[in-house]
Amino acid sequence: MQLKPIHQQVVVIVGASSGIGRDTALKFAQRRAKVVVAARSEPGLKSLVEEIQALGGEAVYVVADVSDFQQVKAIADQAVAKYGRLDTWVNAAATGIIAPFEKITPEEFKQVVDVTLMGQVYGVMAALPYLKQEGRGALILISSMEGRRSLPLQSPYSAAKHGLEGFLDALRVELQYEKWPISVTSILPSTINTPYYNKVGTKIGVKPSGIPPYYSASLVADAILYAAEHPTRDYVVGDAGKLLDLLQRISPPLTDSLLQVVGFTGQYTAQAKSEDDPNNVFTPISGYDRVEGDFGKLTIPSFLDAIDLNPSIKRGAIALAALGIAAFLGAWANLGSRE
Structure with missing residues (x-):
């Protein structure tokens, strides 16, 4: 499967007014892609397009609520009307x-799922006909490590991300069976320093935090741009997420025990916040149209991501690991023969 170079692509980024989406839009524009950005926050989109244009890039915006399919379809329609095609969504x-689950209302739970899961499903429904029309392309969906390991105090978000992983697995096989050269990628970030924790609802009495360590949004944006040119099934961003994924595969009960220790206190800050304070569960809120959040001091580098993004280094690391395993097995066999 061959994807176009980024500078030849028309790219739609949904959820682009802040955080990962905003940084991703800027990086696509810097690589000379034509960019269509969408979100609920019109001020955030306006400032983003102005920033892209100031860098010499080309971008337009569409205000849309992803929980409404017709609004999501309008994003794809307007992208194609403006630029004639769609290459990456x-x-x-x-x-x-x-x-805690018992404090979440049915309406709140449904809204989180409608935005976080159904918004992605609607995006694929809107984009796929245009990608097939073009004959190739990439669907890149931002999941989460919570799509593989749920966290306490985040049951609706974790449920939505697990649902997304199931949806993408089914979709990917259907497209492969029909022999469509359309890449389907799930990006699974660890805890990322974005304004997400400023904007979400909270009923724990304080401003919430992700479980540290944090990683920069630029790591996720780099993974997205990589997947836009290199067909990739899934990509875990952040060393801590890779470790959590491994631990979950080895022993879910052990992971349960670990999260009982760090999964509750790790999501609390010392800053009081009422459940009545503004949040973006049902409507956008102003003041957070930026990439970075408030946890820069807890942000660390991710060493394994550098390997994942560099095929030559990755091949070398795999070869080195294989040699190490072979040497270990050889030594073990020699030891056994001596006995």
Whole structure:
């Protein structure tokens, strides 16, 4: 499967007014892609398009609520009307509520799922006909490590991300069976320093936090741009997420025990916040149309991501690991023969 170079692409980024989506839009524009950005926050989109244009890039925006299919379809329609085609669709829109399950209302749970899962499903429904019309392309959906390992106090968000992983697995096989050269990628970030934790709802009495360590949004944006040119099934961003994924595969009960220790206190800050304070669960809120969040001091580098993004280094690391395993097995066999 061959994807176009980024500078030849028309790219839609949904959920682009802040955080991962905003950084991704800027990086696509810097690589000379034509960019269509969408979100609920018109001020955030306007400032983003102005920033892209100031860099010499080309971009337009569409205001849309991803929980409404017709509004999502309008994003794809307007992208094609403006630029004549669609090559890559990126969906980063999400919301959440940090609270014990019993404190979450049915309406709140449904809204988180409608935005965080159904918004992505609607995006694929809207984009896929245009990608097939073009004859190739990429669907890049921002999932989460919570799509593989749920966290306490985040049941609706975790449920939505698990649902997204199931949807993408089914979709990917259908497209492969029909022999469509359309890449389907799930990006699974660890805890990322974005304004997400400023904007989501909370019923724990304080401003919520992700479980540290944090990673930069630029790591996720780099993974998205990589997947836009290199067909990739899934990509876990952040060393901590890779470790959590491995631990979950080895022993879910052990992971349960670990999260009982760090999964509750790790999501609390010392800053009081009422459940009545503004949040973006049902409507956008102003003041957070930026890439970075408030946890820069807790942000660390991710060493394994550098390997994942560099095929030559990755091949070398795999070869080195294989040699190490072979040497270990050889030594073990020699030891056994001596006995």
